[in-house]
Amino acid sequence: METRNHEHATRFRLEGKFVAIALCWLLGNGCLFSWNSMLTIEDYYNHLFPKYHPTRVLPLVFQPFALGTLAILTYNEAKINTRCRNLTGYFVFFISSLLAPVLDLATSGKGGIGPYIGICIISGAFGVAGAHVQGGMIGDLSCMRSDFVQSFLAGLAASGVLTSALRLITKAAFESTKDGLRKGAIIFFAISVLFELLCLLVYAFLFPRLPIVKYYRSKAASEGSKTVSADLAAGGIEIQQSFGVAGDLKYAERLNNKELLFQNIDYALDTALIYVLTLSIFPGFLAEDTGSHSLGSWYALVLIAMFNGFDLIGRYIPLINNLKITSRRPLMIATISRFLLVPAFYFAAKYGDQGWMIMLVALLGLSNGYLTVCVLTAAPKGYKGPEQNALGNILVLCILVGSFLGVVLDWLWLIGKGP
Structure with missing residues (x-):
């Protein structure tokens, strides 16, 4: 009987693995698609708002x-229903994405302080939604498999790739038309609305029903987790019937x-740094401080x-085991070494041409994605x-602390530039 239960658990631990990886990628997309x-x-x-x-x-x-929302959620994570979180x-992402084009249409695409506010x-609102989803999903997936976490993180980055590609397409399609920038932006947010609705439905009805997801959530419940009971119920099982997973x-x-x-603490410092x-550097410096080049209005979009x-x-590089950093000290050394990019960007913006800037931006993005996956x-x-x-929630909180400090420090690039 024990052998049969073990075989039963093993089968469910693997069933639906690749579907789960694909859905993690999709849900990672939805976590940042609207913001990107x-x-x-x-x-x-x-x-629209040139002075602001x-x-x-x-x-x-x-x-x-x-940051504020995630700090509260992380402090109380042991008592929060992960499914509701x-x-x-995803619901706030959907509503906020819907409000963006509605606001633009209601104001007829006019600038001014009111629409800007x-x-x-x-x-x-995107910040509040992101704190709910990013911390909640990474914390939840950390109880499962590292390849689920990697796929979710890849989905976060893929949202930037998709939005950049769509923006280049809409800019090319509407650049020669009257009010082309506005038309492209409205179409952009319409796509975001549909995408966030898809993610909401996938997480609500499909993801919790995958056998492999049920297995790992049952295992977490058997180890004392109070946050997964609603997910287990949504998956159609009771904790006591959790595919042979035993425990108090x-x-x-x-x-x-x-x-x-x-x-x-070293992992926390890594993620923050x-x-x-x-x-x-991204996106403020890239959008405003890289000078005028032959690409013209396309330059900032190409850099992003x-x-x-x-x-x-x-x-995706850490999927190759020989290229993945797993030791703690090398991770810290690699993280600190990235700060050499600061003087490199300064001199490239001041003296270099667009080729040097594009190369540095590629290195910035490559190292950002690689080290994020290695740490998490x-x-x-x-x-x-x-x-x-x-721990997943704590590390995401450190990411947001670092992000907040980064966007504050981004203003230092404006020193000496004048009005």
Whole structure:
């Protein structure tokens, strides 16, 4: 009987693996698709609000809302229903994406402080939604398999690639038409609305019913997790009938968040430093401080597309075991070494041509994606399900701390530039 139960558990542990990986990729896309849409149409917002630095202000609005929301959610993660948390995030993404084109249509595409405040409010809503989904999904997937985490992170980067590609297509299609920037932006957000609705439906009805997802959530529940019961119910099973996974369902003793942070302080610093550097350059510096070149109005869009493309490539490199950094000290050395890109970008913007800038942007994106996956797939190992969930949330919180510091430091590039 024990052998039969083991075989039964093994079969369910593998059944639906590749479908789950594909859905993780799709859900990762949905986590940032709307926000990347707003960033990618920066040429439209720069045209609409030329005095307000939208490429710098919008990330500065996004980050405090994301950081504050995730700090609260991380502090209370052991008591929060993961299913409700993620559904709330995808729903807010859907509604906010819908409000962006509605606001533009209601104001007839006019600039001014009123519409700008409205766009800033939508940016803050994206931050709240992102905190719900990104921390919730990475925490949840950390209880399962590292390749699920990698696929979700690759989906985050793929959202940037897709939005950049769509923006280049819409810009080419409408560039010669009257009010072409606005038409392209509206079409862009219409696509975002449909995409976020798809992710909402996939997470609500399809993902929790996959056998492999049921198995790992049942295993987390058997190890004391209180956050997965609603997901198990949505998958159509009771915790007690969890494919041969045995264990005491009482809340097992676990390390608290402070203990987890101290045991993984180097990983926390890695994630924060990766995004301090990235967000201090992308997208504000790339959009406003790279000078005039032969690509003209296409230049900033090409740079953003290059970053997103190589960020995605970097997130797949760790799938090759020989190229993946797993040791803690080399990860820290590689993370700190990236700061050499700061003087490199400064001199490339001041003295170099667009070829040098494109090369540096590609390196920035490649290293960002690669190191993010290396850290987030290495850190949550060796812990029980509830601790893996908590650590995943802590590391995402560190990413947002680094991102917030990065968008603040991004303003330092304006020193000495004048009005």
